[in-house]
Amino acid sequence: MITLYDHPRSGNCYRVRLFLSLIGLASRRVFVDVLARANHTEAFERVSAFRQVPAIQDGDDEPIWDSHAILLYLAHRYAPQWIAPSDQMGQMHAWISVSTNEIANSLQPLRLTKVVSTEEAAHHLGVDASLLDVAGLERKTHRTLAAFNKRLTEHEWLAVSRSVADVDCYGYLALAEEAGIDVANYPAIAAWRHRIEALPGYVRHGDTASSAPHDGFLNNP
Ligand SMILES: N[C@@H](CCC(=O)N[C@@H](CS)C(=O)NCC(=O)O)C(=O)O
Structure with a gap:
């Protein structure tokens, strides 16, 4: 199961949430309160080199940060039709x-x-x-x-x-x-x-931002 380090209002996180949904891949969302600077920790730097969201952890693999890198990784690994x-x-x-x-x-x-x-x-x-x-x-x-x-x-x-x-x-x-x-x-x-x-699996930013609950919180799992 993929863990997504996420902030609900971020457009960078939204593109990852949207792509996961379009390709039908389940994920667990960890809320990182970047507006309160909860991302500025050394622990989170081990997940994301610039301490930014989004980042993902796919199983035991090394974490991947940067929304563009994440999309390319997911497409290459799980959805090459994209x-x-x-x-x-x-x-x-x-x-x-x-x-x-x-x-x-x-x-x-x-x-x-x-x-x-x-x-x-x-x-x-x-x-x-x-x-x-x-x-x-x-x-x-x-x-x-x-x-x-x-x-x-x-x-x-x-x-x-x-x-x-x-x-x-x-x-x-x-x-x-x-x-x-x-x-x-x-x-x-x-x-x-x-x-x-109109694509199957499409989710609106507002829907993924507000109605889907997070499964954990950074520093407060
Ligand atoms: N190039 C990165 C940029 C990520 C980015 O700008 N993240 C923002 C949220 S949208 C963030 O974590 N900001 C908090 C900070 O920089 O302290 C990506 O595409 O993922």
């Missing part, structure tokens, strides 16, 4: 890279400013809160969404066929409204989100 064919492999990795960079440095902290605080967004970016450039985050978010919209106007899925890159990017694009973005302005993204939401 790995792009070799001629689309570059696109699959490129869009995952957009998720790790452009999304993680624009939409993700922009959402944090709205649903948690500017301080939390600054903590995420490793800058002082007084230096946080919210207007810059908004501009970068729109630039990123425009690139997604263009790609998804030309292709149904990010890597041409459906792949783990779609689930990866969906993790935060699903939460765009929480960052104050009107996805109606990006019709190809809206249509792609509907395609993902």
